[in-house]
Amino acid sequence: MDDLARLKSDDPFLLQYQPSELRIASEFLTVWLPFLSRDLCQDCTRILSDRIRSLGQDGKGASSSTSNIVECKERVENCDGSSSPGSCKHEADADTFSLESWKEGASRLLEPNSESPLTETPSPRMSWADMAQEDELEEGDERHEFNKRVVDINSSTGELRISNSVEKPKLSFEQREHIRFMNVNRKKDFICLERVKGKLVNILEGLELHTGVFSAAEQKRIVDFVYSLQERGRKGELKGRTYSAPNKWMRGKGRVTIQFGCCYNYATDKNGNPPGILKNEEVDPLPHLFKVIIRRLVKWHVLPPTCVPDSCIVNIYEEGDCIPPHIDNHDFVRPFCTVSFLSECNIVFGSNLKVLGPGEFAGSIAIPLPLGSVLVLQGNGADVAKHCVPAVPAKRISITFRKMDESKQPFGFTPEPDLQGIQPLPYEVDKKQRLKSPNSERLHHVRRPHSRRDGKFEYRGSAERGDFQSALHYSSRSRRGPGNRGRGRMDVDN
Structure with a gap:
């Protein structure tokens, strides 16, 4: 019996899940570890991290996690649940962890394994973030069904009941894609006038x-x-x-x-x-x-x-x-x-x-x-x-x-x-862009050149951060601060 099977036998709760589901849970909980371990001592944080990581290891390295979990069972009896958050009897001399200290400890525990390969797997799996946001890069004709587990806790006995039910997403893939498509911002009205071969x-x-x-x-x-x-x-x-x-x-x-x-x-x-x-x-x-x-x-x-x-x-x-x-x-x-x-x-x-x-x-x-x-x-x-x-x-x-x-x-x-x-996709873009570009006319007006007696054109306008029509005659050596009014000049005799 391998280590993962032994771990599952120790905790029947895990038997209800497939290895792929455990890997997704491991990724999700790893991201939330700093929050979950906020009021825990360093040893408990380490043991919690090992337990979460063991879910996604397919048996590799699970043995160390199993021993840590046994150690945790022994130590949890020494933890004073009625005491203030962050205090444990086996760490009685330690002060409550500060916000910075538990973040640093969690970051050290989350450092990637240097021995893990960086090469791509033949069939990349969907990560927890992709599942949560339903925005994975996938073919448009694929359909996904999401397995949803209903968890019920009896308040009197504390018994945990888990039932499986399949719930179809409320929006189809086409509907979700349409929403994302319509939320793409498209800027097509860039203007910068220069004299090229005698023409503006x-x-x-x-x-x-x-x-x-x-x-x-x-x-x-x-x-x-x-x-x-x-x-x-x-x-x-x-x-x-x-x-x-x-x-x-x-x-x-x-x-x-x-x-x-x-x-x-x-x-x-x-x-x-x-x-x-x-x-x-x-x-x-x-x-x-x-x-x-x-x-x-x-x-x-x-x-x-x-x-x-x-x-x-x-x-x-x-x-x-x-x-x-x-x-x-x-x-x-x-x-x-x-x-x-x-x-x-x-x-x-x-x-x-x-x-x-x-x-x-x-x-x-x-x-x-x-x-x-x-x-x-x-x-x-x-x-x-x-x-x-x-x-x-x-x-x-x-x-x-x-x-x-x-x-x-x-x-x-x-x-x-x-x-x-x-x-x-058979959707209209131009109508949406006209509705979302109320400043197009203003930009055109701002960038209208003013002629000067010396044969040059002068541009006046705002160089505010986020304005794509930033100050003309840009130099990478200098930066105008947010909100500064700028005036750029350009020689049109080139």
């Missing part, structure tokens, strides 16, 4: 920012998967040039990249290959989870069904890493998009971006990229304005999804069957 143009025409596409639980799942890919890349388990981790020889240089679908050459390499897709280089195909993301982007009207991505590149930034000014290579068709994770940062646009120093750039406008946001680039926003990411203030992950020009696809490339024929 909106260099941000075609730029879109979508927020609310991915929930917090979904973002965590994606980030964890990226970390598992990074670990596989370090171990040499990914094909060819899929994984790249240059030496960090100066500030802003050395971000990790992971490419799928094709290998893109950023600059002329030592073999003389120009920037663009390398047809002879081999990389891994798109992972399943990334294809699920692509289907979400098309179905939720973020990308058009005529431009379904067939490649992507993952950028893993450490603090201080950056992306220099550039326009994406035309080996990739428009539109394309970038999804942001872990931390917010600015992306800077301008027809003439300037490099001020390592990781420092000056441009016409900076747009903040919120967590989980999707920035779509097309039109002038992709082909007239250059863009760059100044040195990031904290660790960040971005995933850029792009569709290759068919004439530039690598030799032997095969389109993904499950990315064919994706259709957007």
